[in-house]
Amino acid sequence: MAVGSLVPMFAALGDDTRWQILTALGEGEASASALAERLPVTRQAIAKHLAVLAEVGVVEPIRVGREVRYRVIGSQLSATAKRLDALGAEWDRRLTAIKEIAEGL
Amino acid sequence: MAVGSLVPMFAALGDDTRWQILTALGEGEASASALAERLPVTRQAIAKHLAVLAEVGVVEPIRVGREVRYRVIGSQLSATAKRLDALGAEWDRRLTAIKEIAEGL
């Protein structure tokens, strides 16, 4: 299985502030400004984070007049999870096979 | 669900070289020196990567005489996948509920 696009996804998910953003978005769509009011970082910092989250497709921008709201795409997380699960199973399968060969079975 | 320990895991998985290492380890246990022979980075760089991978528990060191071999723990990846999948489902559930409320259903 190709690892490929998984890496940027994990890199995006490997930051605490971004999870705070995702968690906040779990309560409904919100703009960068709105998020900045309840998170301990600047609007611009949040904007950057939203950009990387959008880049990997885990969040989606929705223009509403002059503001841009974001919403989480849960299915993207689930899809990533499926791929990761497959990789984990694959590793166990191969290593078990190798072990059996090594033990002469 | 607590996100907690997921973040360091994703941070660990969010690096290309580390996936090269994991992939190489998929063909069997190997030491840092052995890995350095087939990857385009130094042994010490690999050693550092193995340290962070071991820190999050996706890899396990096995001392064999004077060398230290590492093996992938596939089940850790699967476990992470399960948690991520649960989060994805949770988000979709909540956002669907919010949407229904907003539509007055």
Add this chain to the structure above:
DNA sequence: AGGATCTGCAATCCAATGGTTGCAGATACT
């Protein structure tokens, strides 16, 4: 039109990190 608010871009700063080289300690081989 004028004010308030939201977004976007750019420059800047500092810490974290991926990578390197060099050296010392430990273990194996002959």
Add this chain to the structure above:
DNA sequence: AGTATCTGCAACCATTGGATTGCAGATCCT
């Protein structure tokens, strides 16, 4: 014993990246 090999520690460098401030453009409201 002596040599070769493997690990581990430390210093160091360059780049990335999270975060900030400042300013300009766009949109809404009265």
